[in-house]
Amino acid sequence: MKPFARFSPGDATSYVQVAPLAVIFALFLVVPIATIIVVSFWDYDEFRILPDFIWDNYLYLLTSKVTLATYVNTVKYAALVWALTFSIGFTVAYFLAFHVRTQTWQIVLFVLCTIPFWTSNIIRMISWIPFLGRNGLLNSTLVHLGVVDEPLEFLLFSDFAVVLAFVHLYTLFMVVPIFNSMMRIDRSLIEAAVDAGASGWQVIRNVILPLTKPGIGIGSIFVVTLVMGDFITVRLMSGGQSSSVGIAMSNEIALLQYPAAAANAVVLLIVVLLMVAAMLRVVDVRKEL
């Protein structure tokens, strides 16, 4: 991996080539985040935001019971979605990498898994409505079969729907890096394990799983950060009945309480960075790049 090399005497060409990237990140990432941090200390009234240096936004945020409940709910989503996307993603990647025998089929099936990624997330969420709704396909089938007497209410606009939509949207972020890691595993290692008497399950646990850790790490970082920062999935799929940090922020934005939203954003950013740092301690993803 080249970018980690140490300093070498100024190479003007490199700087010219990398300048556009640096300028875009500076203008649209660094300055905006800095703006959020500055504004989180500002004051506001109903109409505008007022430059100031006060801690009130943080004090209010950190002493409110709602904040804790919101974070607990968001972390709950993240944990559930992580566990599900990991289990499904690992199984799918394992099937593709070790049980599909020809490369052509591997590519075809892999592409089939990735295509939905290129389509609209919002449409993919909406597409659950005719399936899960009160008169949806699932309910009418269940009632028709006599499994339940009345349509199940918890299917749509519930935590169940939120988690289902997240898993639907983000399992791919697990499949791709895990599949990538699995394809790099030297097949002779597996043969050696089998020859040494390992069962299929032992091969997965003691050979494949440890060697796929970097891929799992990358997938986990994607899934956890996407869920932690989400608000649209939770809002749409819970029908506005569940809260998340993102929803709290977007409510404050809608009320033009920008400094409050900014303080919320800073806390969220710190929490997300801590979670990523924790995941990086468990797995070193750098060698995967």
Added chain:
Amino acid sequence: MDREGRSPGFYMLAAFFVLFLLFLYGPISTIVILSFQGPDGGLTFPMNGASTHWFANLFERQAVGDFGGSFSRSIRLGLVVMAVTLVVSVSAGLAFRRPFRGSTFLFYLAIASLIVPSILVSLGIGLMFNILEWETNWYGSALGAHLTWTLPFGLLIMFAVFNRFNKAYEEAARDLGATPGQTFRHVVLPIIAPSLIGVALFGFTLSYDEFARSLMTSGSFNTLPLEIYGMTTNVTTPVLYALGTLTTGFSLMVVLLCLVASLVLQRRRRRHGSDAGRGV
């Protein structure tokens, strides 16, 4: 993993995989079917006749906001994001092949750009424009917001490409007297071209479908995802599904186009790739 017969595990995994594909494609298929509801049909089954009524409805301006305008804005924005992502990623990818001071910092900045929640980027850019008293608009602030999402993907693809790139080709070109410009144009570019299609696909589709990063940055004119979101709160007819069918179909067309283009490029390369031993 035995070469002869399939283990029972294989069939279980294959069944799981099929279920996974059903899970991925099932819901969107129901939407496509329901978008052809008859004029009196509702949001769920049963089908009340079949018609293209809701597609026609979509193009009547007053009925559902500004579908045409937001669609065209999203396409134009996607194309600009695609072009900028391509040029900037390739250029930066070239720079990262040699060590330079600050490369590690810039690399982590790109990773940070992936990790920072989209709503923060949206809020930050919105606030920045607000304080500077600039108007947010889809071709300025939203463009920047989208680039913070597409560029890291473009850059990571370029890293993967250049890590596998054999420098001998460039050295050969240089030895034969090619200028750096000629080497890039005639040697490097043709070799990396198939991967660039991938970068372009990321650039276009991620921008075309982006919601959170557009929310506070696109100003008074909606992009398509914002328009769709607006519709979810106030539209209760299958016109929503018609829109879903159209935009999904459009995305699939783009993906297909890219797949075909990359297959064609690979085939061409296989045919023209090497003239070793042909005595030319």
